[in-house]
Amino acid sequence: MPKESNKTSLSKSDLLLFNQALKGVTPLRENLSKKITTRLPEISQPTAKPSKEEITDELDFQLFRQAMEGTTEPLQHDKVVHPVSKTKPLKKPSSSQQASAPDILSDQAEMEAIQPTDVLSYADLGIQKRTFRKLRRGQLITIDTLDLHGLNLVQSKKLLLDFLQQALQVEGSCVLVIHGKGNRSGNKEPVLKRYTNHWLKQHPRVLAFHSAQLKDGGTGAVYLLLRTSQLPQ
Numbered sequence: 001m002p003k004e005s006n007k008t009s010l011s012k013s014d015l016l017l018f019n020q021a022l023k024g025v026t027p028l029r030e031n032l033s034k035k036i037t038t039r040l041p042e043i044s045q046p047t048a049k050p051s052k053e054e055i056t057d058e059l060d061f062q063l064f065r066q067a068m069e070g071t072t073e074p075l076q077h078d079k080v081v082h083p084v085s086k087t088k089p090l091k092k093p094s095s096s097q098q099a100s101a102p103d104i105l106s107d108q109a110e111m112e113a114i115q116p117t118d119v120l121s122y123a124d125l126g127i128q129k130r131t132f133r134k135l136r137r138g139q140l141i142t143i144d145t146l147d148l149h150g151l152n153l154v155q156s157k158k159l160l161l162d163f164l165q166q167a168l169q170v171e172g173s174c175v176l177v178i179h180g181k182g183n184r185s186g187n188k189e190p191v192l193k194r195y196t197n198h199w200l201k202q203h204p205r206v207l208a209f210h211s212a213q214l215k216d217g218g219t220g221a222v223y224l225l226l227r228t229s230q231l232p233q
Helices: 012-021 028-033 052-067 129-136 153-166 191-202
Strands: 121-123 142-147 174-178 206-211 221-226
Touching: 121 191, 129 206, 129 221, 142 153, 153 174, 153 191, 191 206, 191 221
Parallel strands: 142 174
Antiparallel strands: 121 206, 174 221, 206 221
16 A cells, blocks of 8 residues: 655646745845845034134124125225324414503612622522522423513513413422623613512512523523412403
8 A cells, every 4th residue: 555645746726826926036045145235324423513713703704794795896905094183283372362460560669789790599488498409500490481681671571570470380380581681781780680680579479589500591591489379360
């Protein structure tokens, strides 16, 4: 009696359907023999965060471009010249624009005799010896000068009064008055020098005076040391 076989025989129709189902399928061994390569997706590197300076520069550049929109003509030079305004120098008011000082000096009192080469010297009470010594030596800075050369007594007195009234109001300020030596008077005493000596001793602004050093006129001029108080105009 023949043994039964475990194989199941397929009909021709079933075998045809099975072949059609496996059509295009690669055997397992062939798939294993092929190298499997997997391409990983590219990962982009993180972008560095811009610094505050870069952000500020970029913002300034954008604002600059907005401000320059519509500008087509380039600058012809890169220097800006600022015009300098000319200021007129201050001018001192003329003597005609200023009120004349009142005549407070007497011509009637007895005057001492003065010679052309005599040294004139006067110091009010309370003047410091050190200050008066500097005045005699010409060590104080003179802030103004009055020249009475060639004037008569009336003109000299008026100019001297105005000069002392308008002089800088600083305690201890020093000025120079040139009265001359009277060399043209011949054998007569120098009239203007004698009157100047007499007037200066009466004026309330005069603290002290002394004949000048040779470089400033010698015995033909005097240094004056003034007070701050000014006469009412």
